Amino acid sequence: MNKVSVPIQVLPEQQSPSLMDHVGNTPLLPLKRLSASLPPTVQLFAKAEWFNPAGSIKDRPASNIIRTALEKGWLEGKTLLDSSSGNMGIAYATYATALGIPVHLILPASVSPARIAILRAHGVQLTLSDPQEGSDGAQHMAEKLAETRSDLYYYANQYANPANWEAHYLTTGPEITAQTGGRITHFVAGMGTTGTMTGTGRYLKAYDPSIRLIGVQPSEPMNGIEGVKHLPTSRVPDIYDDNLVDEFVYIQAPKAHAMARRLAREEGLLVGVSAAAAAHAAFETASSLENGSVVMIFPDSGVKYLDQPFWVEKD
Numbered sequence: 274m275n276k277v278s279v280p281i282q283v284l285p286e287q288q289s290p291s292l293m294d295h296v297g298n299t300p301l302l303p304l305k306r307l308s309a310s311l312p313p314t315v316q317l318f319a320k321a322e323w324f325n326p327a328g329s330i331k332d333r334p335a336s337n338i339i340r341t342a343l344e345k346g347w348l349e350g351k352t353l354l355d356s357s358s359g360n361m362g363i364a365y366a367t368y369a370t371a372l373g374i375p376v377h378l379i380l381p382a383s384v385s386p387a388r389i390a391i392l393r394a395h396g397v398q399l400t401l402s403d404p405q406e407g408s409d410g411a412q413h414m415a416e417k418l419a420e421t422r423s424d425l426y427y428y429a430n431q432y433a434n435p436a437n438w439e440a441h442y443l444t445t446g447p448e449i450t451a452q453t454g455g456r457i458t459h460f461v462a463g464m465g466t467t468g469t470m471t472g473t474g475r476y477l478k479a480y481d482p483s484i485r486l487i488g489v490q491p492s493e494p495m496n497g498i499e500g501v502k503h504l505p506t507s508r509v510p511d512i513y514d515d516n517l518v519d520e521f522v523y524i525q526a527p528k529a530h531a532m533a534r535r536l537a538r539e540e541g542l543l544v545g546v547s548a549a550a551a552a553h554a555a556f557e558t559a560s561s562l563e564n565g566s567v568v569m570i571f572p573d574s575g576v577k578y579l580d581q582p583f584w585v586e587k588d
Contacts (some may be wrong), residue, residue, distance in 0.1 A: 295325075295326050297333060299321050299325060301453070302321050302542070303317070307536070308559065314564045315566075316565070317556065318452075319542070320449065328363065329363065330469060330573070331572070333445060334438075336368050336440070338429050338437065339353070339374070342427060352376065354415060354429065355428065356378070356380070356412040358384055358407075358500055359499065360573055362378040362397070366395035370395055376395075378397055379400045379411045379412075379415045380392075380411055381403070381406065383404035383407070387576070387577040387578070387579075402414045412508065415430075416428070437466060437468035438468045441468060442476045443472075446473045446480070449477070450476075450477070453566055455480070457566050457567075458484060458564075459485045459568070460473060460485070460567075460568050460569075461570070462489065462551060462569070462570040463488075464504060465502055467502075467514075469570055470488055475517065486519050487554060487555075489522050489547075490504055490523050491523065492524060494506045496525075496526055498529055499547060500573075522554035522557065522558070524550040529547075530583035531588055532550070532553040533583070537575065543576065545578055548575075551572075552569055552571075555568075555569040
């Protein structure tokens with residue numbers, strides 16, 4: 274058999290796609306078994322953000338923050354510095370190291386061992402803050418370090434950086450409206466840095482002001498749900514738009530754990546605890562509707578949480 278020679282086209286370096294070009298366009302999954310008890314005119318959908326290259330929704334703001342800083346020259350000769358509860362740090366590590374940018378992250382010592390192991394595998398510099406102070410303590414430590422060594426660090430500050438919420442305005446919101454054919458009626462997301470809700474919510478409200486935005490928070494400060502804040506007792510992020518959210522749902526950790534088990538065993542979806550909290554809130558919302566399309570954010574998969582004991586608990 275004669276072999277056909279196919280010429281390989283090599284793009285110029287400046288036109289070559291980077292890892293950041295593969296962020297977004299994640300699938301919107303129908304949760305059919307979870308919605309089986311609902312009216313047929315009510316649908317549940319989940320945006321599966323672990324399909325991003327670094328494995329979470331934080332790929333979107335991290336890549337946009339890095340891209341913006343590069344365009345403005347803020348990273349020239351400097352180390353990217355920020356605080357994180359895990360996923361944002363992993364996203365920074367993924368995209369910054371691919372570009373040869375050094376990274377220094379401040380994390381609460383209470384974050385899951387799997388996340389710390391991933392970050393160490395990427396070779397980034399880690400500083401662990403007081404676990405009792407949570408993400409607020411890590412943020413405070415990063416601020417102090419940025420103040421004292423402004424010559425060394427570009428402080429990305431995900432809690433105040435507009436490139437955080439703008440990433441969701443430019444990508445997450447448009448993707449959801451396109452994937453639902455514009456039929457979304459409710460949007461449910463956890464409240465962490467609040468970038469997902471602020472950016473996606475602003476886009477959705479501009480698209481259709483009748484879309485209801487539902488923010489998910491833990492029911493108490495020390496809550497066992499990584500990635501979300503109890504805003505009444507936490508430092509509120511500067512990017513948060515307090516005029517945006519229509520309703521808050523407060524979730525107890527055991528209910529999120531039960532939903533995580535249910536999603537794994539009924540839908541085949543192994544998701545993180547904050548995703549399960551969003552699913553619990555979305556199911557409660559959908560249960561009160563006669564018609565509607567409820568879209569929730571699943572920020573990451575459950576792989577990084579498999580060391581937690583709730584997976585084998587009885588329902």
